[in-house]
Amino acid sequence: MAASARRGSPLSSREIYGEALRLIDERGVEALSMRKLAAELDVNPMSLYHHVPNKEALLEGVCDLVISGIELPADDAAPWQEQLKALGVGLRAIALAHPALYPYLVSRPRLMRHDTVWEAQNRVLAAAGVPEERRPRIRNVLFAFTTGFLLTEINGVFPEPDDEAFDEAVDLIINGLSAYGSCGESGA
Amino acid sequence: MAASARRGSPLSSREIYGEALRLIDERGVEALSMRKLAAELDVNPMSLYHHVPNKEALLEGVCDLVISGIELPADDAAPWQEQLKALGVGLRAIALAHPALYPYLVSRPRLMRHDTVWEAQNRVLAAAGVPEERRPRIRNVLFAFTTGFLLTEINGVFPEPDDEAFDEAVDLIINGLSAYGSCGESGA
DNA sequence: TCGGTCAGCCATACACCGTATGGAAAGCTA
DNA sequence: TAGCTTTCCATACGGTGTATGGCTGACCGA
Numbered sequence: 001m002a003a004s005a006r007r008g009s010p011l012s013s014r015e016i017y018g019e020a021l022r023l024i025d026e027r028g029v030e031a032l033s034m035r036k037l038a039a040e041l042d043v044n045p046m047s048l049y050h051h052v053p054n055k056e057a058l059l060e061g062v063c064d065l066v067i068s069g070i071e072l073p074a075d076d077a078a079p080w081q082e083q084l085k086a087l088g089v090g091l092r093a094i095a096l097a098h099p100a101l102y103p104y105l106v107s108r109p110r111l112m113r114h115d116t117v118w119e120a121q122n123r124v125l126a127a128a129g130v131p132e133e134r135r136p137r138i139r140n141v142l143f144a145f146t147t148g149f150l151l152t153e154i155n156g157v158f159p160e161p162d163d164e165a166f167d168e169a170v171d172l173i174i175n176g177l178s179a180y181g182s183c184g185e186s187g188a
Numbered sequence: 189m190a191a192s193a194r195r196g197s198p199l200s201s202r203e204i205y206g207e208a209l210r211l212i213d214e215r216g217v218e219a220l221s222m223r224k225l226a227a228e229l230d231v232n233p234m235s236l237y238h239h240v241p242n243k244e245a246l247l248e249g250v251c252d253l254v255i256s257g258i259e260l261p262a263d264d265a266a267p268w269q270e271q272l273k274a275l276g277v278g279l280r281a282i283a284l285a286h287p288a289l290y291p292y293l294v295s296r297p298r299l300m301r302h303d304t305v306w307e308a309q310n311r312v313l314a315a316a317g318v319p320e321e322r323r324p325r326i327r328n329v330l331f332a333f334t335t336g337f338l339l340t341e342i343n344g345v346f347p348e349p350d351d352e353a354f355d356e357a358v359d360l361i362i363n364g365l366s367a368y369g370s371c372g373e374s375g376a
Numbered sequence: 377t378c379g380g381t382c383a384g385c386c387a388t389a390c391a392c393c394g395t396a397t398g399g400a401a402a403g404c405t406a
Numbered sequence: 407t408a409g410c411t412t413t414c415c416a417t418a419c420g421g422t423g424t425a426t427g428g429c430t431g432a433c434c435g436a
Contacts, residue, residue: 011384033422044386046424051384055423103295109345134356140346141337141357148336149329157297158328168322169329176364199413222394232415234395239413243394378436386429393422401414406407 011043013051017061021101024062028100034058063105066098072120080127084177085170087120088146092166095150102154106147117143129181138180145173199231201239205249209289212250216288222246251293254286260308268315272365273358275308276334280354283338290342294335305331317369326368333361 019041023032034055038045052058073086095102105111112118121139130138149169152158158165207229211220222243226233240246261274283290293299300306309327318326337357340346346353 034424035422046387047385049424103291106340106345107291107343109343112340112345137350137353137356138360140340140350140353141360144337144340144345144357145333145360146336148334148339149332151336151339152294152300152328152332155295157294157300157332162325162328165325165328168325169332172326172329172333172364173360174364175367176360176362178367179363221392223392234416235414237395379434380436381432381434383432384430386427388426388428390425391423394420396419397417399414399416401412403410403412405410 011041011047011051013061014065016041016048016051016058017065020058021062021065021098024100025098029059029104059104060108060110062101063108063110066094066101066105067111067114070094070114070116072116074120076123080124081174083120083127084124084174087117087124088166088170091117091146092150092153095154099154103151106151111147112140112143125177125180128177130177131180134180138177142173145169199229199235199239201249202253204229204236204239204246205253208246209250209253209286212289213286217247217292247292248296248298250289251296251298254282254289254293255299255302258282258302258304260304262308262311264311268312269362271308271315272312272362275305275312276354276358279305279334280338280341283342287342291339294339299335300328300331313365313368316365318365319368322368326365330361333357 016037020032020037023037023040034048035045037058038048041048048058052061070090072090073083075083075086078086094105098105118139121142122135125135125139125142126132149166153162153165204225208220208225211225211228222236223233225246226236229236236246240249258278260278261271263271263274266274282293286293306327309330310323313323313327313330314320337354341350341353
């Protein structure tokens, strides 16, 4: 492996994705360019193309990097209302950690199809008493509501990052889901 | 007003916005460029800048154009559940009519602060029995959920445009809101 | 040790983008 | 007719993503 003329070690796609994420977090998605990224890595722009097919794939890789780092609380002992909230908090943490990337992140199916998120949300729905055959669709709705709320929050459409709005949103969903169970057999 | 060398009548910002919207609907937001737009209008690219300060403002104007065309059903006689659904249907119509623009549309405060939408949603919350002091925040949540669902649907994250998922989403919100009223004084 | 192979890197170039600048042309007012 | 304003356009600059093709140095079988 020919080392870069300017760097000691050769590039890796992991390193590229990491630096791209850093740039996005710092200056926004549209400020990211292959040239700037290459400069930041002390490398010729075209060198990136030996590890990443194009910019689209670069962003995809950055999304994967973030998604792979998701850690969701999985406390099956807790009542489903608390689990639901914990799930929301987990997703919100990602949104707040990478607000610039988040709109891009939720605009592709990757996050939605992520196993950890899928299973966690499905588990909550089961605990809430949602009949199995309705779970997939309701879980899609739940996902859409969650990311939609976070997007709106991130985009600054709310007056400001608003913890109370978040609580209100969680409550609204909890109340909504309660009706799907056997009419009131809630835990907590 | 000097007429264009190539066209009969002079440009107008309205005409520019309209054509831009057409291009966006046809080929997507990122396919829109000042040059292509000018070509479509049979005009020199720089001519656009006499009616629109920059591309950012162009998109803003396109959003305003779409928003100004919103027609929401305002049937106060109907039970709030039906009004809520009608509201959702109205917003969904915009999303489905301009799927390419929609993500851009909801990423800025314009739509959220739109009077017609604001008042209609607030009215529904009032009819649902939500206490007045909690209405603004809950209406923000409602807005976020609605646009979030539509965004997810538009982005093709769902298997396909899914009317049943939409119904499920509406039901979930209705159930959620019902808990805010006087515990069960629902119409219809 | 030698020669071949090849992954990794880079220089150049192309087409496209948004738009700053400044000048030409057409209409209105006086 | 003179001047002013509005509209339009030609040119140019610095940025973008990336196609193309050449270089270089590490590895490997002989």
